[in-house]
Amino acid sequence: MQEGGRAGKSSRGRRLIVDLPSLLPLNNDADSFEAQATSNLRGASNGNARFNDEAKSWDARPFVHEASQAAAKAILERLKALPKQPKQVLEIGCGTGILSFLMAPQVDRVVAVDAAEGMIEVLKQKLQKPDAPKNIVPVAVLLEDPNDRALPPADDSRPENERQKFDLITSHLVLHHIPDLQSVLKTMLGCLALGGRVMLTDFEDFGPQAKRFHPASKMAGVERHGINAKEMAELMRDVGFAAVDVKPAWTMSKRVEKHDGEFGDAGPKPELGEIMDFPFLLCYGERAT
Numbered sequence: 452m453q454e455g456g457r458a459g460k461s462s463r464g465r466r467l468i469v470d471l472p473s474l475l476p477l478n479n480d481a482d483s484f485e486a487q488a489t490s491n492l493r494g495a496s497n498g499n500a501r502f503n504d505e506a507k508s509w510d511a512r513p514f515v516h517e518a519s520q521a522a523a524k525a526i527l528e529r530l531k532a533l534p535k536q537p538k539q540v541l542e543i544g545c546g547t548g549i550l551s552f553l554m555a556p557q558v559d560r561v562v563a564v565d566a567a568e569g570m571i572e573v574l575k576q577k578l579q580k581p582d583a584p585k586n587i588v589p590v591a592v593l594l595e596d597p598n599d600r601a602l603p604p605a606d607d608s609r610p611e612n613e614r615q616k617f618d619l620i621t622s623h624l625v626l627h628h629i630p631d632l633q634s635v636l637k638t639m640l641g642c643l644a645l646g647g648r649v650m651l652t653d654f655e656d657f658g659p660q661a662k663r664f665h666p667a668s669k670m671a672g673v674e675r676h677g678i679n680a681k682e683m684a685e686l687m688r689d690v691g692f693a694a695v696d697v698k699p700a701w702t703m704s705k706r707v708e709k710h711d712g713e714f715g716d717a718g719p720k721p722e723l724g725e726i727m728d729f730p731f732l733l734c735y736g737e738r739a740t
C-alpha cells in the first residue's frame with residue numbers, strides 16, 4: 452500500500468491474502484483466531500507506509516486518546532438508546548486499537564482490522580499485557596470485501612465458508628483517509644448482520660478552515676478535510692443504509708499550524724500554532740434488509 456488512506460484506491464495488488472486451509476480449527480476464543488489470522492500475514496510488508504511509520508509513536512499522542520475516548524462516549528451514549536445491545540463488533544481502521552480497548556468491555560468480541568501491519572503489531576503487543584481485554588481480535592487487512600477471508604468465519608466449524616457478520620461497525624478518524632467512501636460504505640453494509648448498525652466518527656468538513664486539522668507534513672493520505680454531514684447522509688442512504696442520522700456529536704480542541712509547515716516534520720509544540728475547535732460527526736445507519 453501507499454501513503455495513508457490511498458491504500459484503498461487499488462485493491463487487488465495490495466490485499467492481504469489469508470490462506471484459510473492452512474489455518475488451525477477456529478473457535479470463539481479471540482486469542483485463537485488472532486494467532487491464526489496474524490500468522491497468515493503475507494504481503495502486509497507493503498502495507499500503508501505512513502501509518503506503519505507512525506505506529507510505534509501513535510499511542511504517545513495525547514490527541515488520539517482524547518479523540519477515541521470522545522468517540523467511545525458518543526457511541527456508548529447512542530447505544531444506550533437502542534433496544535438491543537451489540538455483541539459482535541468490527542472496527543475498521545483500528546490503528547493501535549485505542550477505541551477497540553474502550554469498546555471491548557461492553558461487548559462479546561471486537562474484530563479490529565487495520566491496513567497497516569505496523570498498527571496491528573502494536574495492538575498485538577498491547578494485547579499481550581496481563582490486564583488487556585481478551586476479546587479483541589487484531590487483523591491486518593485492507594478491508595474492501597465483506598467476504599475477505601481475513602475476517603473470522605460465520606461458522607467456526609466451516610472456516611472456508613461465509614464470513615462473520617457484525618452487530619456494530621465502528622470506524623474512527625478513518626473516513627477522511629478513504630478515497631472511495633461509497634465503496635467502503637458498501638463493504639460495511641455487507642459486513643453487517645440484519646439489524647446491525649454502523650457508528651462512524653470523524654471530524655466534520657465545516658468549511659475551508661477544516662483543512663487546518665492536519666499540519667502540512669501530515670497531508671499524505673488525507674483524501675478530504677473532514678466529512679460533510681449532508682453528503683455523507685445522502686451517500687449512506689444511496690448505498691442502502693436505513694435510519695441514517697449524521698450529526699455533530701462532540702467538539703475537540705486541537706493545536707493547529709498558524710501557517711502551512713509551521714510545525715515542520717515534528718508534531719505540534721506548545722510554543723507553536725494555536726488552538727482551534729473541531730466538530731466531530733457521528734454517522735449512524737442500520738442494515739434493514
Ligand SMILES: C[S@@+](CC[C@H](N)C(=O)[O-])C[C@H]1O[C@@H](n2cnc3c(N)ncnc32)[C@H](O)[C@@H]1O
Pocket residue numbers: 455456458459499502515519543544545546547548549550564565566567570592593594595622623624625628629635
Ligand atoms: C488516522 S488513522 C486512525 C487510527 C485509529 N482509528 C485511531 O483513531 O487511533 C487511520 C487508519 O485507518 C486505516 N485504514 C484506512 N482505510 C482502511 C481500510 N479500508 N481497511 C483497514 N484499515 C484502513 C489506516 O491504515 C490507519 O491506520
